[in-house]
Amino acid sequence: MDYRGKSREHLKAASEQLDFGSDSDLKYAALELRMAMEALTYDRALAFKEEFPIEEYDTWQPKKVMAVLLEIDPLTDKDSTIAYGLEEKYEVPAKEMKSLGTETVLNMVVLKKHYDALGSFLHIQTIKKTKAGKTVNYERMRKRCDEIRAYLNKVLSSPVFNSTFGVFSSIECTECGKKIRKRIPRGEDTIHVECPDCDASYKVSGSGANQALWEPLQQEIECANSECTRKIAVWEKEIRLGGNWKCPVCKGKNTFVLGVAYEKSLNK
Numbered sequence: 001m002d003y004r005g006k007s008r009e010h011l012k013a014a015s016e017q018l019d020f021g022s023d024s025d026l027k028y029a030a031l032e033l034r035m036a037m038e039a040l041t042y043d044r045a046l047a048f049k050e051e052f053p054i055e056e057y058d059t060w061q062p063k064k065v066m067a068v069l070l071e072i073d074p075l076t077d078k079d080s081t082i083a084y085g086l087e088e089k090y091e092v093p094a095k096e097m098k099s100l101g102t103e104t105v106l107n108m109v110v111l112k113k114h115y116d117a118l119g120s121f122l123h124i125q126t127i128k129k130t131k132a133g134k135t136v137n138y139e140r141m142r143k144r145c146d147e148i149r150a151y152l153n154k155v156l157s158s159p160v161f162n163s164t165f166g167v168f169s170s171i172e173c174t175e176c177g178k179k180i181r182k183r184i185p186r187g188e189d190t191i192h193v194e195c196p197d198c199d200a201s202y203k204v205s206g207s208g209a210n211q212a213l214w215e216p217l218q219q220e221i222e223c224a225n226s227e228c229t230r231k232i233a234v235w236e237k238e239i240r241l242g243g244n245w246k247c248p249v250c251k252g253k254n255t256f257v258l259g260v261a262y263e264k265s266l267n268k
């Protein structure tokens with residue numbers, strides 16, 4: 001499955017349509033660009049074959065695969081340079097490093113943004129827009145297409161691609177059971193991870209040897225009933241105005257509210 005090659009083919013076709021320079025060809029260019037982006041998405045997914053096995057997504061539409069890649073790789077906007085060299089002494093960096101080139105990593109955030117934006121060009125205008133006398137803004141559409149072409153060119157001409165360095169880790173959310181996958185990029189010690197399905201959040205830190213430590217971001221809070229004071233663990237995201245919980249012991253309801261504290265002035 002040469003999705004990189006497929007992506008190049010679609011990009012080439014898009015380029016031809018763009019170079020014709022006529023407005024009526026723009027939608028074909030947009031379609032080809034979208035397919036180029038879809039091929040790159042599958043290509044990127046294949047790079048995570050151990051953490052995100054192909055059997056899990058082989059029937060999925062690119063958009064759904066994109067969403068998972070966005071969860072895995074929040075910080076792929078950092079380009080990385082890969083270099084190697086001979087160490088003369090163990091653990092002493094080699095004097096001469098040979099560079100394999102700089103990888104322009106596919107930034108899923110950028111890709112998804114462009115992908116969604118192109119979608120609107122591929123449908124006929126909504127009735128509301130037509131009624132309001134709106135017309136298709138071809139100038140904006142061409143600008144967007146040119147931007148995407150330049151970006152895809154950069155990604156596809158990168159000499160090194162699809163490295164997935166960093167510590168990869170996944171857990172089942174302790175609150176809702178959803179599988180959360182994350183990669184701690186090289187050079188980062190800890191990252192903050194939020195469950196996409198519930199209020200849970202975690203601090204994930206690399207602890208060497210491809211191990212990662214997940215710490216739930218929770219606070220212990222007492223029931224405000226002075227005769228009860230049963231402590232429960234509350235997710236940091238739940239601590240917000242109006243957030244509440246039912247005490248499991250006294251069955252009362254506790255709510256986070258705003259308060260005003262007053263202190264008397266010492267000098268009259």
Ligand SMILES: [Zn+2]
Binds near residue numbers: 174195196198
């Ligand atoms: Zn969850």
Ligand SMILES: [Zn+2]
Binds near residue numbers: 223225229230247
């Ligand atoms: Zn209570």
